[in-house]
Amino acid sequence: MTSLTASEVPSYLAARPALCGLVDPATLTVSEVGDGNLNLVFICADGAGRRVVLKQALPYVRLVGPDWPMTEERATREANALRVHGQLSDNICRLIDFDADRYVLVLEDLSDHEVLRTRLNAGGPHAGVTEPLAEYVADVAFGTSFLALGEEEFRRRAAAAANPELCAITEDLILTEPFLGAARNSVRPSAEPLVAELQADPAWVDAAMAMKHRFVTVQEALLHGDLHSGSVFVRGTEGSPDFSVKAFDPEFAWYGPVGFDLGLLWANMLFAAARAEVLGDHARARDLVATCEITWDRFRTRLRGHWPDRRCPAKYPDAYLTRWLAEIRADALGFAGCEAARRTIGLAKVSDLETLDDPGYARAATAMLRSSRLLLLRRATLGFDQLVDAFFGLLGSARCAG
Structure with missing residues (x-):
């Protein structure tokens, strides 16, 4: 498989029958923008403004380079997720075409x-987005x-959607x-x-490994697999005619919890709330934390x-749904605890945290790591009101400590 270049894109599009008439290859402008960590991404616009x-x-x-090989079949799995999710929801980027030979997805612009994430970091509106x-x-x-x-x-679909490399x-x-x-x-x-303290805490580590067990063994639905604020596009504001919220990049999709x-x-x-708080916007921070319960x-x-x-x-009475919802909620809190630690400690961090000055970073990172422990250890019982109180208490304690 050969990688596309910007100069090759017009002829490539012209040769795809499924794309005939979608854009004009003769007047096409192509920009290679990348998507951060894994892929080549080209934005294509013709003389009539079609994109x-x-x-x-x-x-x-x-993100790493050829030293970290990765199967191109992830594109096939992403295409499948986009097709399936697009049949069920309007809040996912639309797949127009998929070239299974060259692992190229053609997507709505x-x-x-x-x-x-860019909007949140800039202090932009978030009402109604989640x-x-x-x-x-x-x-x-x-x-x-x-x-x-x-x-x-x-079972057939779950087997076909296996995504071992990205999992x-x-x-x-x-x-x-x-x-x-x-x-x-x-x-x-x-x-x-604090990282050394937590990594020496068997309760925190064991709780994370329990979530890993859930991740590896539970198959409930075809998940997006990477639904963070960097995988969501937003246009307009709540109530405006052009308001739109679209998830994208479901290449980590698989059947999981x-x-x-x-x-x-x-x-x-x-993370967005921690950023807002250390930058002095307490009301915004509280609204951002509240999105967890709203969601x-x-x-x-x-x-x-x-x-x-x-x-x-x-076979599946109402009591089944009650139990399932309780399991989903506990899982969500636990996985939130894992993500809070990962985006602070691990590879592929978040700009919400990393663009803060050192005092702000210290306060926000401390609160996120302490929140990770709270979310993991109390995932089965933690109420959203308790999460709000604890989160801002941790931010306050971190400020005092600093």
């Missing part, structure tokens, strides 16, 4: 959107489960290395004593709305 995006999987992890994401997770959670598909079809990245970077230590880990000197997607989203909203309420309502459509009501 598409091409994404090609490389045979290695772009979302250049008129902005990355949610609710569509909660509905997206719920729609996919039900629509790809055995409750909607039946057990046999569910291994998640298992290492989110669920192992922050807790057991790794050469790829790093923090600023101010956080080193539903709470994983929610947990990653919650942890990233906590949960919308997810729970949406999933309950799907419940009457399950295939076998006699």
